[in-house]
Amino acid sequence: MISTRNPSIDDSGRQSNKTVRAFKAFCSEIWIIPAIAVVIAILILVIGHARSQIGAKFLSSFIYAMLIGFPTALSLNWIGFRYTERFPRLIFLIFIAVLIAIATCGSLLGAYVLQLTSIIPPHFYLREVQSSLPICLVINLVVGLSVTSYETLRHRLQDATLELRTRQVEQERANKLLLEARLSSLESRIQPHFLFNTLNSIASLIPSDPKRAEDTVGKLASLLRFSIRANQSSLVPLSQELKIVRDYLEIEATRFGKRLRYEIDVPDTLGDCRIPPLALQTLVENSIKHVAAQRNQPSSIRIAGAQRDSHLELSVTDDGPGFSLADISADHGLGNLVGRLELLFGEAAQLNVKRVNDKTIVSIAVPGELQ
Numbered sequence: 001m002i003s004t005r006n007p008s009i010d011d012s013g014r015q016s017n018k019t020v021r022a023f024k025a026f027c028s029e030i031w032i033i034p035a036i037a038v039v040i041a042i043l044i045l046v047i048g049h050a051r052s053q054i055g056a057k058f059l060s061s062f063i064y065a066m067l068i069g070f071p072t073a074l075s076l077n078w079i080g081f082r083y084t085e086r087f088p089r090l091i092f093l094i095f096i097a098v099l100i101a102i103a104t105c106g107s108l109l110g111a112y113v114l115q116l117t118s119i120i121p122p123h124f125y126l127r128e129v130q131s132s133l134p135i136c137l138v139i140n141l142v143v144g145l146s147v148t149s150y151e152t153l154r155h156r157l158q159d160a161t162l163e164l165r166t167r168q169v170e171q172e173r174a175n176k177l178l179l180e181a182r183l184s185s186l187e188s189r190i191q192p193h194f195l196f197n198t199l200n201s202i203a204s205l206i207p208s209d210p211k212r213a214e215d216t217v218g219k220l221a222s223l224l225r226f227s228i229r230a231n232q233s234s235l236v237p238l239s240q241e242l243k244i245v246r247d248y249l250e251i252e253a254t255r256f257g258k259r260l261r262y263e264i265d266v267p268d269t270l271g272d273c274r275i276p277p278l279a280l281q282t283l284v285e286n287s288i289k290h291v292a293a294q295r296n297q298p299s300s301i302r303i304a305g306a307q308r309d310s311h312l313e314l315s316v317t318d319d320g321p322g323f324s325l326a327d328i329s330a331d332h333g334l335g336n337l338v339g340r341l342e343l344l345f346g347e348a349a350q351l352n353v354k355r356v357n358d359k360t361i362v363s364i365a366v367p368g369e370l371q
Contacts, residue, residue: 068106239271291320
């Protein structure tokens with residue numbers, strides 16, 4: 001059963017999680033306000049001048065800060081995370097209204113607390129409110145809007161960064177899936193082509209040499225098992241690839257007889273190096289198809305391997321006519337190989353064709369760090 005994602009549920013879930021995280025972060029920092037208040041109270045007690053002018057000023061500021069600052073911090077955080085996305089154009093008007101309301105209530109309540117603590121005389125209540133209210137309004141609006149603007153921009157930046165990273169991860173995942181799909185498509189086009197050539201070789205043996213045909217069927221079974229396993233991995237050990245190449249050459253040798261001579265010169269120390277499956281076999285098959293199968297006189301093929309700097313280089317040399325990679329189509333075996341090398345290694349791998357002493361050398365080079 002395939003499940004599909006509900007965008008509205010996911011979006012509401014992400015919004016809820018974001019609000020919870022923001023509230024937890026606020027709660028982890030809100031202890032600063034009472035801590036500052038405790039420090040101020042201790043200073044006042046230590047000074048011992050609570051009824052002096054300096055002590056009264058300190059105590060008055062402390063009372064107003066607690067009565068206005070604490071509710072402001074709680075209200076702005078709650079409103080911001082609950083209504084910013086719902087009312088993006090009106091949110092600052094809501095903030096202003098809340099700041100004015102809290103500053104007014106805090107000023108009225110603060111003056112009443114000062115009156116109860118006898119810091120101001122009872123008949124000074126209205127005068128205290130008149131003098132403190134404008135200051136409380138200005139400070140609360142300036143500080144509240146400044147902090148709110150900063151926090152709003154900070155959270156928008158965090159959301160944008162998170163969204164960008166999420167899109168990058170999704171894009172990378174999409175690219176990876178695309179590359180895997182293209183690679184699988186290329187490999188699936190290689191395997192039938194290889195199978196049909198091998199079956200043709202077996203068919204040519206059945207009338208003249210049934211025993212060798214039976215042995216060739218065993219080699220074909222080995223090749224098919226390798227092909228199935230190779231389809232599960234984009235790279236295989238060179239030693240396995242060489243075994244498949246030897247089996248393939250023996251199968252073709254039964255077909256062409258003395259018309260085909262081959263030599264394999266690859267050091268055993270390179271056996272653990274990893275290359276794309278059927279890569280070397282594709283080079284050999286190209287020589288068989290366009291050289292040995294096209295002439296009646298003997299043909300020779302030489303397979304060589306060497307480590308050059310940070311790359312493994314494998315080459316197949318034959319005595320056939322040269323050709324250009326520009327003339328190779330995407331459906332050709334070498335065209336498929338070029339596509340696989342590009343998908344797996346990018347520009348770090350190469351396939352080259354050159355003529356040296358009337359011989360054609362087709363070589364591939366793959367980076368050593370991926371082996």
